[in-house]
Amino acid sequence: xxxxxxxxxxxxxxxxxxxxxxxxxxxxxxxxxxxxxxxxxxxxxxxxxxxxxxxxxxxxxxxxxxxxxxxxxxxxxxxxxxxxxxx
Numbered sequence: 001x002x003x004x005x006x007x008x009x010x011x012x013x014x015x016x017x018x019x020x021x022x023x024x025x026x027x028x029x030x031x032x033x034x035x036x037x038x039x040x041x042x043x044x045x046x047x048x049x050x051x052x053x054x055x056x057x058x059x060x061x062x063x064x065x066x067x068x069x070x071x072x073x074x075x076x077x078x079x080x081x082x083x084x085x086x087x
Contacts, residue, residue, distance in 0.1 A: 008083060014051030015080050016060065021049040023068050023075075038067035 010018070024034050035045035039062055047053040048063070055063075064075045 011051060013048075013054055016055070017049045017051040019075065019078055019080055020063060020068070023070075024049075027068065029067075034063070034067045038062040 020034075024031065029037075031045055031049065032042045035042040038045070038059075040059060044053065044059075045063075048055050048059070061072065064070055064072055068075070
């Protein structure tokens with residue numbers, strides 16, 4: 001129950017950042033390597049992962065497809081995006 005309430009308080013930027021960070025860790029990639037693969041700056045990647053950047057669709061596509069090597073469909077197919085909020 002507590003997990004759901006935390007997700008309710010998260011913005012979509014925070015959820016996307018958390019998902020990117022979890023997938024990066026799962027693939028054992030360093031943040032710098034993911035940024036390089038995605039053709040983005042490492043500090044930008046850090047802000048994205050921490051939910052402090054409102055990234056563009058183009059940047060998200062680069063991170064997911066070039067960096068994490070997965071489809072956007074698979075990226076968003078995660079329970080973190082099932083919890084609805086008003087933010």
